[in-house]
Amino acid sequence: MNRKPMLVLILCGLLAPPISLAAAQDAQVAGQANYREFIPQQLLGLVHAPEVQVELGLDATQIRKLEGFFGKIDGLWFRARNLPAERRYEVIGQLESQLKSWFRAH
Numbered sequence: 001m002n003r004k005p006m007l008v009l010i011l012c013g014l015l016a017p018p019i020s021l022a023a024a025q026d027a028q029v030a031g032q033a034n035y036r037e038f039i040p041q042q043l044l045g046l047v048h049a050p051e052v053q054v055e056l057g058l059d060a061t062q063i064r065k066l067e068g069f070f071g072k073i074d075g076l077w078f079r080a081r082n083l084p085a086e087r088r089y090e091v092i093g094q095l096e097s098q099l100k101s102w103f104r105a106h
Contacts, residue, residue: 041092
């Protein structure tokens with residue numbers, strides 16, 4: 001009995017699930033990118049509003065620190081308006097992630 005074909009079949013069986021999983025993950029990421037334009041990115045604009053800051057229960061010190069944080073990211077945020085859609089979603093998504101990190105830290 002030739003063991004080489006059996007070994008090939010065993011290796012294919014072991015490698016197929018990780019390859020299939022990777023392909024499925026790539027398809028999921030690609031699918032998310034297709035729908036990204038339908039997900040509004042409003043977090044930065046909302047958190048700038050004093051009414052939202054009050055609803056979040058921020059005190060004067062936190063608001064002052066938040067304003068300092070806005071000073072660092074607002075230029076990028078405003079310039080992102082003029083970027084192509086795909087790049088704009090990416091930049092604003094990164095800025096929203098930074099904002100979420102800021103809230104976790106403060």
